[in-house]
Amino acid sequence: MTETDKDSISLLGQIKDKLIGRKQDWSRDGRALTGTTAPHAQRLPPGQRLVSDWPVLDLGIQPEIPHAAFRLTIDGEVTNPVTLDWNALMDLPQHESVSDMHCVTTWSRYDNHWRGIAVATILDLVQPHNTATHVLFESHDDYTTNLTLEQFAAEDCYLVHTWEGKPITRQHGGPLRVLVPRYYLWKSAKWVRRITFAGADHPGFWETRGYNNNADPWLEERYS
Template structure:
C-alpha cells in the first residue's frame, strides 16, 4: 500500500464523507491516454515559454471533466480542515473561510486533455493565507488535497506558495458551480488543471510526495504544461 492509500482511509472515515464510485470506463479512457502518450509533441522548451503550452488548443468554453461524480455541497455546511506535518492543525467553516479576505486573480488554465482557456477571472482565498495559518513543519514538502468526490492530488509547498494560487469560490463573477468544483476548488494556474482539485474539503501536509489518484495511475507527479509533464 502506498502513502496515498494509507492516507486515504482516515480521510474517508471523516464525518460526513461518503466516497462516490467512479465510472471504470472513463478511468480506462484516461489510462489509455497515458499508455499512448496522447497529446505529447516533444516540443517542450521551458526556456521559450509561450502563453499556449505545447500540444494545447485554446477554447472559449469551460469544459466539464469528471468521472461522473459531482458532489452537491451546501455552502452553509461546507468546511475545510488541515493537518499532518504542521504546527497548527485547524478547521474553518464557510463564514470563517471567507473572513480571511477574498482576492481577485486573472489567469489562464491548461487541461492535460489538451484545452487551454485564457483570462479566467477567479475570486477566492490565497493559498499562502491558509499556509500562514497552518504553519507547515520544516520537514513538510508537499500537501495532499482531498475532495468530497474521493479524489486527491499532492502538490509541493513551493508550487502552493506561488502568488496566484487560490482556493477559489467564484469564477467570472459568479459563485463556482457544482460541475466546476464548487463551493471551493483549488486553482494552480501554472500546472495542468487536474492539480486544481475540485470540491476541496481537506489538506494534509507530508514529508515527501505520496502522489494522488491520477499520479498513481500514470500521470506526472508535478504537471508543468510547458515541460509537457502530462505523464510520468
C-alpha cells in the same frame, strides 16, 4: 449486506472504472473538447488548443456541498491545524486573481477571473512545520492529488470560490476548489475538503495511474 446490495456496489464500481478509462482515452487523444481554437505561440503551451468556454471532465461524480455543510480541514505537519466552515472561510482575506488554465486533455483557456483566498493566507494561518515538504488534497468525490509545498506556495495559487464574477458551479468544483495555474488542471482539485501538509510525497489519483507527478504544461509533462 444483502447480495443485491453487493451487486449494486459492484456495478457502480464497474461504471466508475469505465468513466475513468474513457477520460484517460480522451486525455491521450485530445477528444471531448469544446469552444473555438486558435494558435498563440507566446502564451499557449505545446500541444494545447485554445477554447472559449470551460469543458467539464471529472470522475463521473459531482458532489453537492451546500454552504451549511461545508467544512475544510487543513492539517498534518502544521502548528495550527484548523477546520473551517463556510463563514470562517469567507472571513479570511479575499483576493482577485487572473490566470490561464491548461488541461491535460489539451485545451487551454485564457484570462480567467477568480476570487478566493490566497495560499499565502492559508500558510500564515496554519504555519507549516519546517519538516513539511509536500501537500496532499482530498476531495468530496474521493479524488486526491499532490504538490510540493514550493509549488503550492507560489503567489498565483488560491483556494477559489468565484469564477467570472459568479460562484463556481458544482460541475466545475464548487463551492471551493484549488487553483494552481502553472500546472495541468488535474492538480487544481475540485470540491476540496482536506489539505494535508506532509514530510514526504504522496502521489494522488492520477499520479498513481501513469500521469506525471510534476505536470508542467510547458514541458508537456502529461505522463510518467
